[in-house]
Amino acid sequence: MPYQEIIYLINKVVGTDDIGNDVVSSETTTKCYAKAQSIRTNEFYNAVEVGLNPSVEFVVKRLNYNGQDEIDWNNERYSVIRTIDPKNKFDIVLVCEKKIGVN
16 A cells, blocks of 8 residues: 555644743644554554544654654644554554644
8 A cells, every 4th residue: 555645744842931831832844645544453442441542543654753743634633642663664653643622
């Protein structure tokens, strides 16, 4: 299956406000081609046990991923809740959970 989905990896720049609270001062996005795939059954049940709700996995080239914890896919935000190293050294799997109330 080809890398036909377009996702945007989101980098957040965190700064501090006047009273010392961490705030996101800016975001940059990086366009990336990915393969979307369903969550595997055991992955789903393991995540649900700890209060997470994975909804999709994306396979991306390892060179494109730099630890981002959010992505945008089809104008919807997802949190990266876990990464999986597949057997090949060129890819990485991002297990994602849809963010509620965020566009």
